[in-house]
Amino acid sequence: MADKLFTIRDTKNGIDLKLPYSNFVEGLIQKQYINRNSDYVFSGGQSNAYINDPRKQITRIRKESGVYFTIHDLRRTFITIAESLDISTMALKMLVNHSLGSDVTSGYVIMDVERLRKPVATISSSIESCFNS
Secondary structure, three states: OOOOEEEEOOOOOOOOEEEEOOHHHHHHHHHHHHOOOOOOOOEOOOOOOEOOOOHHHHHHHHHHHOOOOOHHHHHHHHHHHHHHOOOOHHHHHHHOOOOOOOOOHHHHOOOOHHHHHHHHHHHHHHHHHHHOO
16 A cells, blocks of 8 residues: 555456556545455455455445446546546556557557556546536
């Protein structure tokens, strides 16, 4: 947590994804950690399990909010917000773990996780502003 980074392992494309997180997300993680009932921040309901299939949580949120959505709707919304904020295509692709493709130029650009901190903060601020409206 000191580095404000998290790693998603065993992704669809087989490449681990390391990402910075925003102050807002840090607050959510800290709150969840304080109120945890297991060794995991996001418990799967048992002390030795973590959430690996979010269907139960999504069903609950749909019911409580009255809004039907899918995981891909959340991903599409994130990408749309990022693009509307003029986040570079390369940074956006890294944030969602998409391949950079066969673009010759992308092969010359050195991108590391630290370069994603500003785009993450910008996107997070935009999303947070929706809650404060």
